[in-house]
Amino acid sequence: MTPQREDTAAAPVLRVAVPTPVHGAFDYLPPREGPLPPPGTRVRVPFGRRSLVGVVLEHTRGSALPGHRLRAVTQVLDTQPLLPPALLGLLTWAAEYYRHPVGEAVCAALPALLRQGRPAVARGPTLYRPAPEAAAALDTLGRAPAQHRLLQRLLQSPQGLTAEALRGPEGRDLRHPLAALRDKGLVIPEHPPCLPPPGAPPQTPPELNPAQEAAVQALEQALGRGYSCHLLEGVTGSGKTEVYLRIIRATLAAGRQALVLVPEIALTPQLLERFRRRLDTRIAVLHSGLADAERHCAWLCARDGTAGVIIGTRSAVFVPWRHPGIILVDEEHDPSLKQQEGFRYHARDLAVLRGHREGVPVLLGSATPALETLANADRGQYAHLRLPDRAGGARAPRLRLLDVRRQFMDEGLSEGLLGRMEHHLEAGGQVLLFLNRRGFAPAVLCHACGWVAECPRCDARLTWHAGPGRLRCHHCGHETPVPARCPQCGGPLSPRGQGTERIQQALARHFPQYSAVRIDRDSMRRKGALEAAFAQVRSGHHRILVGTQMLAKGHDFPDVTLAAILDADQGLFSPDFRAVERLAQTVIQVAGRAGRASRPGEVLIQTHQPEHPLLTMLLQSGYAAFARAALAERREAGLPPYAALALLRAEATDPEAPGAFLEAAQGHLQAHAPRDVQLWGPAPAPMERRAGRHRAQLLIHAPGRRPLQAALAALPGLAHLPQARRVRWSIDVDPVDL
Ligand code: ADP
Ligand code: ZN
Ligand code: ZN
Numbered sequence: 001m002t003p004q005r006e007d008t009a010a011a012p013v014l015r016v017a018v019p020t021p022v023h024g025a026f027d028y029l030p031p032r033e034g035p036l037p038p039p040g041t042r043v044r045v046p047f048g049r050r051s052l053v054g055v056v057l058e059h060t061r062g063s064a065l066p067g068h069r070l071r072a073v074t075q076v077l078d079t080q081p082l083l084p085p086a087l088l089g090l091l092t093w094a095a096e097y098y099r100h101p102v103g104e105a106v107c108a109a110l111p112a113l114l115r116q117g118r119p120a121v122a123r124g125p126t127l128y129r130p131a132p133e134a135a136a137a138l139d140t141l142g143r144a145p146a147q148h149r150l151l152q153r154l155l156q157s158p159q160g161l162t163a164e165a166l167r168g169p170e171g172r173d174l175r176h177p178l179a180a181l182r183d184k185g186l187v188i189p190e191h192p193p194c195l196p197p198p199g200a201p202p203q204t205p206p207e208l209n210p211a212q213e214a215a216v217q218a219l220e221q222a223l224g225r226g227y228s229c230h231l232l233e234g235v236t237g238s239g240k241t242e243v244y245l246r247i248i249r250a251t252l253a254a255g256r257q258a259l260v261l262v263p264e265i266a267l268t269p270q271l272l273e274r275f276r277r278r279l280d281t282r283i284a285v286l287h288s289g290l291a292d293a294e295r296h297c298a299w300l301c302a303r304d305g306t307a308g309v310i311i312g313t314r315s316a317v318f319v320p321w322r323h324p325g326i327i328l329v330d331e332e333h334d335p336s337l338k339q340q341e342g343f344r345y346h347a348r349d350l351a352v353l354r355g356h357r358e359g360v361p362v363l364l365g366s367a368t369p370a371l372e373t374l375a376n377a378d379r380g381q382y383a384h385l386r387l388p389d390r391a392g393g394a395r396a397p398r399l400r401l402l403d404v405r406r407q408f409m410d411e412g413l414s415e416g417l418l419g420r421m422e423h424h425l426e427a428g429g430q431v432l433l434f435l436n437r438r439g440f441a442p443a444v445l446c447h448a449c450g451w452v453a454e455c456p457r458c459d460a461r462l463t464w465h466a467g468p469g470r471l472r473c474h475h476c477g478h479e480t481p482v483p484a485r486c487p488q489c490g491g492p493l494s495p496r497g498q499g500t501e502r503i504q505q506a507l508a509r510h511f512p513q514y515s516a517v518r519i520d521r522d523s524m525r526r527k528g529a530l531e532a533a534f535a536q537v538r539s540g541h542h543r544i545l546v547g548t549q550m551l552a553k554g555h556d557f558p559d560v561t562l563a564a565i566l567d568a569d570q571g572l573f574s575p576d577f578r579a580v581e582r583l584a585q586t587v588i589q590v591a592g593r594a595g596r597a598s599r600p601g602e603v604l605i606q607t608h609q610p611e612h613p614l615l616t617m618l619l620q621s622g623y624a625a626f627a628r629a630a631l632a633e634r635r636e637a638g639l640p641p642y643a644a645l646a647l648l649r650a651e652a653t654d655p656e657a658p659g660a661f662l663e664a665a666q667g668h669l670q671a672h673a674p675r676d677v678q679l680w681g682p683a684p685a686p687m688e689r690r691a692g693r694h695r696a697q698l699l700i701h702a703p704g705r706r707p708l709q710a711a712l713a714a715l716p717g718l719a720h721l722p723q724a725r726r727v728r729w730s731i732d733v734d735p736v737d738l
Contacts, residue, residue, distance in 0.1 A: 013063045018047055018054040019107035027063040029072040040081030040088050043073045053117045055106050077117055086358045087320050098733045100343040109318040111295040122300030124194040127160035134186045146177040193306040194297040195282045202280045212239050215385040219247040222361040229352055231377045232365040234387025236592025240365045244328055245278050252281050252308045256325025260311045261347055263334035265289050281308030286316045314347040324360045327351050332364035333585055338736045368585040374627050375641040397594045397601030399619045403610040411506035412566050414606055425514055429561030432545045434590045448491030457692040476691035503546050519547030561601050563594040568607040576738045577639050584618050584626050644708040650729040651695040658696035661723040672714035677702045
């Protein structure tokens with residue numbers, strides 16, 4: 001360290017995001033030579049005894065640290081900033097808002113290879129092309145037969161060949177003739193992007209119906225005019241994806257990029273397939289299932305503008321782009337858009353914020369918009385576009401509640417439902433049964449003494465998986481073989497309640513002539529299993545589909561004419577205030593699977609609560625009316641979107657520790673929070689014991705986001721509480737699961 005630097009208060013200091021769980025960024029001196037690396041540039045820095053790759057956040061003058069303690073950046077890794085200022089701003093804002101260490105948030109936004117310090121290049125192998133004058137020059141190469149042969153081959157492939165293709169199966173060494181031709185200017189090396197170019201020319205689109213036309217027009221008008229946010233509400237099959245395709249085409253035509261967020265990796269292949277058929281651009285795909293090299297390529301092609309479209313799950317909301325155009329969020333109501341651990345951000349909320357910061361329009365699409373989103377539309381914050389009818393002439397299905405009180409039930413299938421199934425199957429239709437539970441049975445019970453198989457590490461019952469003959473805990477993964485007899489009294493054991501596996505067995509009894517397929521996380525574990533099963537459904541091989549959430553989302557089953565929700569009551573008795581909203585969304589999503597083609601569909605909902613006001617409202621008047629009523633209840637109860645929440649969670653092996661910590665936390669927060677912020681709890685978590693740890697939570701309730709953030713400003717103080725040392729704690733701002 002030079003003494004001059006120590007003395008001048010004006011010496012520039014770099015504030016660097018470093019991947020560590022410590023809050024705040026770290027100060028470093030610039031490298032000894034060369035220009036100052038601008039914000040967004042990766043740098044290698046000494047950190048303790050390690051050397052880490054960090055990202056420059058800003059330049060400052062002076063530091064809280066005394067000059068002699070500042071260390072210098074050891075290496076600048078990029079010649080250009082990797083993260084543009086707008087994105088850096090979004091990341092630092094989000095880290096602050098969701099109370100996550102900024103270094104981790106910023107570094108996690110980079111793909112693994114860049115995090116490790118690899119160069120930021122996304123080029124495929126070099127392509128060699130003949131120069132325009134090559135054909136005329138061929139005759140001059142009579143005395144260089146190797147060059148002559150090579151050029152002749154290249155002239156037959158004007159689109160270019162890689163060195164590997166040129167070498168051929170014999171593997172001839174072409175380095176010398178290739179270099180000679182290059183020196184003569186007869187061969188031009190090119191460095192194409194690693195992302196493949198589009199294949200076949202795009203298909204012609206269908207003619208839009210008037211509602212689609214109106215939506216596309218509104219969006220086209222918003223393009224290039226700065227930020228605006230639009231909600232596209234349309235039932236499944238109403239042609240939302242068609243609207244996406246049109247607005248993306250307009251975006252590409254304007255030389256801009258489109259960023260498309262989807263809640264689940266399982267939804268990307270279908271959407272991708274459709275985009276590929278219709279869009280004449282490179283498409284970058286980003287989700288957790290990619291190999292490091294693929295992710296590296298997709299990310300950099302998004303960043304340098306090579307990819308016209310970027311499709312990704314949650315974390316794609318942090319992908320840089322060169323020509324910001326439009327941000328789309330499909331299935332915006334889906335809770336999987338919220339990250340549930342670590343950096344607990346909501347990708348939809350950040351997408352809207354990003355659009356705002358970067359001055360581009362945002363489109364949120366759903367058949368069942370989140371109540372938060374509808375409230376924003378009602379307040380005029382978002383333009384509300386609607387597609388009221390199914391596209392292509394398909395009719396909406398008829399929804400009906402099936403009162404199962406006092407009905408004979410066989411494995412959760414009521415007589416009424418079995419009758420309707422028979423009717424649809426005989427008429428040649430397919431039947432979809434939806435249940436929110438995997439496994440054979442949610443519990444195993446001794447009828448003689450009442451013993452129930454429980455997880456030794458959680459407050460939960462073990463689920464019987466008949467296939468492998470094991471009891472599994474769905475919360476911690478604990479597994480044991482199914483005991484032959486009751487361990488308490490030696491009596492016989494019997495399954496209780498329904499899981500997908502057990503229903504599949506019952507179906508084999510009732511409808512042996514029809515093939516039934518089970519679609520859940522257990523049966524579809526193998527790679528490619530889901531696609532194979534869906535292909536067999538579409539070919540008509542399977543006539544009955546039994547499944548969980550995986551079935552309800554986005555997939556298209558044109559021959560399903562009857563869809564049933566086997567147990568709606570689960571959603572009506574949850575302590576989570578969002579459970580009813582989720583149930584309504586599931587009902588509409590499942591209904592969206594039925595009768596998509598020309599066949600009319602029927603949807604049945606089995607319940608013991610046929611008079612439940614919100615449920616009947618949903619069936620009689622539809623999702624919009626349900627949402628109005630549900631929002632009124634939320635307002636009455638002072639719940640989001642009419643309030644803002646954060647959940648402070650604590651866990652420990654010691655049963656007393658979480659409560660003791662949360663009580664101390666409550667005192668600390670209360671002392672610093674605005675007066676209208678309330679602290680509810682501490683209370684045991686919905687599942688008090690999980691994987692051997694005791695869990696409790698404290699709900700922070702504020703009348704809005706501003707007072708909530710004011711209260712959260714006191715969080716760093718919790719680390720100094722003596723009780724904090726005995727627990728693991730975390731904060732979840734805007735939680736979606738209570
Ligand atoms: P969503 O995304 O709302 O579920 P899609 O865009 O997938 O709806 O449309 C549902 C089906 O209707 C698709 O098969 C699609 O090709 C077709 N479709 C969409 N718009 C039209 C249209 N204007 N004319 C004819 N068919 C259409
Ligand atoms: Zn017993
Ligand atoms: Zn468990």
